[in-house]
Amino acid sequence: MKEFKVGIIGFGTVGAGVASCLLKNADVIAKRTGITPVLAGIADLDIETDRGVVVPKELLTTDASAMIRNVDVVVELIGGTTIAKKFILEALNAGKSVVTANKALLAEHGEELFAAAEKNNADLYYEASVGGGIPIIKGLREGFSGNRISRMYGILNGTCNYILTRMEKEEIDFAPVLKDAQQLGYAEANPSLDIDGFDTAHKASILASLAYGKWLGMDPVYVQGIRDITLADIKNADELGYKIKLLAIIKQSEQGEVEVRVHPAMIPKTTQLAAISGVFNGVMVTGDYVGDTLFYGRGAGREATASAVVGDIVDIGRNIVNKAARRIPGFMEGIQYSRIKPMDEVDSRYYLRVQVLDVPGVLEKVAGILSKNGISISSMLQREGQKHSNVTMLIITHCTKEKAIRSAIAEINGLPDVRNSVNLIRIEDI
């Protein structure tokens, strides 16, 4: 039985889950794979607090650097982009392979980290960074290696999906659901990273990097969160046959242009993606040979994330015992796109909610602005507003460029009879 030593940096929720999995399932891992990951150390500044996992005392240390020197694989579970980066680089530069779940760090500094891994002939694996326990990185990087990836759709943030699902099922508006989610621990006290779409954007950047061969970083990723989604939007979407999800959308055109965007989107409610509710995640991947596929599972949480981290540990262990480090490169071999498409050039259908004063001629003005911008209307519905002097216009457009819709919305917002800013939700017919 070939053994290799594993050290964990960061004894928080996920760290405790990984320790638990390595200790509890060591036998089944050994039986299946012929190798045994041995938990050799856990480094944290706080080694006193009970994490609900029984760990031999002598494994705990406050000296991460000493632990790094003593193990074969380093698991970074601190989070954040400063100390985590320091330790990952320290490990890689010592020739140790690294497993991380740190999506923010990879999205922002992936290029530097992967260069360090390559230079030191070490592996840097990150299955847990996207989709929790779902083996989407492995699927994309290995399972679909024969495919050109034409598009990916991801529901990648459990907090947002939980909030949108509760708004829909319980018919409550955004603010009270968020508050309740915070009390229940499903949303952070500062929820911005999740609900403003940044967490999903980090994951979208990683998926796009994997699919198209270069670490993209965050600059090319369009990000918009779910704060402006109202219960009215969800109900309107339902009537039109859609559900609203915070979606990561990654597409490559036949000309090789790539778009990466994160925003709420209306998707047909009969699709498998639309059925993903609560804290679950899902990723749809379409390849030229494999066609449409979907991966679904728990996107976060102690156990699910631990499952992905341990999968990576075992994979690296297989490389170690076979002397096959760098068997899988960091996807920096060759760029497979012509350029990143700016958001202005993206094509979409749009849902617009416009609240106007109930006076003659306003519909004509709105329609005129859309027409002037070359936008054709697919359907229109006018509703009484909450105040009887207001009406709500719902407009669904045909496919048009983002630039045109933004220009039209700016003009509509400038009309004297418009009460609030136009609410826009993009429609993805999938």
Added chain:
Amino acid sequence: MKEFKVGIIGFGTVGAGVASCLLKNADVIAKRTGITPVLAGIADLDIETDRGVVVPKELLTTDASAMIRNVDVVVELIGGTTIAKKFILEALNAGKSVVTANKALLAEHGEELFAAAEKNNADLYYEASVGGGIPIIKGLREGFSGNRISRMYGILNGTCNYILTRMEKEEIDFAPVLKDAQQLGYAEANPSLDIDGFDTAHKASILASLAYGKWLGMDPVYVQGIRDITLADIKNADELGYKIKLLAIIKQSEQGEVEVRVHPAMIPKTTQLAAISGVFNGVMVTGDYVGDTLFYGRGAGREATASAVVGDIVDIGRNIVNKAARRIPGFMEGIQYSRIKPMDEVDSRYYLRVQVLDVPGVLEKVAGILSKNGISISSMLQREGQKHSNVTMLIITHCTKEKAIRSAIAEINGLPDVRNSVNLIRIEDI
């Protein structure tokens, strides 16, 4: 750029798809992985027929053995369990790694083939054997290597799922849908392998072998197909909140006992599995750390199967250039179950459809037989039959042992007032 040579045996539908993928996507594979699979030969008895793929003439040969000697990876796509086995063993014994999509061969002779691979320090990969393009083998073998797998549910046969979906959507009975499916090419002229459940059983055997560490073969797999499912059953299921699917069910009890069975099952219609319709496949895997996951995609067809085969080819190529053959063992390292549970001992809820003569006392007799066998009834509905002298009784039981229900059914079938054999469908609440 590291190159390795690939030879295909069997230039049928999937063979043509694999050739097409290797030729068309060689650039993207090279850019992503840093290695290049070079199509070096295609062997078939018929090298004249046009397969719709442009292949350099000099690659085609009728001499598979000569081609095997000349390549690094052999792709077996002949099908069947005789010649295919001969060529796979020939390749492995020559130290060549092998990719196959041949589920029947693996299920029946996996142990022998994997022993040959081990002896010759070669790899034998088979992603395409289960779930077409879905990377379920990779997910289970590598992504979930840290988990104890408590259960798997698979919709693994596109033909059966297509038939059941059309029966449900178009309200047509089994026989005419099968006939139409045969005319459309979705079912074979001899449809038994699919509709009698054997194809699904081959795949179930492979999944269970992977999850529990020993090639099981077909003997322990209970198999029942979809021939006896009627439109009435599908409608009744719908009223009760279920859909009927041909399901592969693999479970391990906490005591380590494993059950592997394939049969039609009623599953709650709100589940993700129930939403898998038409020719699509899906596999739900539950692990102790990852929780519930679902993989979904095209389960068959030229392109989807080619995607899986090429993924394996690239994986083996990575092993070749890194001298890491046998990096992943054939899952024969250690058995992880105590015993295979006989079907008699399986616990389930049951739906029984009983057609009886409309005479006094028959309900009492049926209820008495169930009670005598220790089976308690969850719900019961009596309906007028097609002839007014008949009535149909629908009975849903609480959880009970298969042995008890079979004994009860035998007794019920013996009652003079029962018109046809009782139709039984197991209920999986998932």
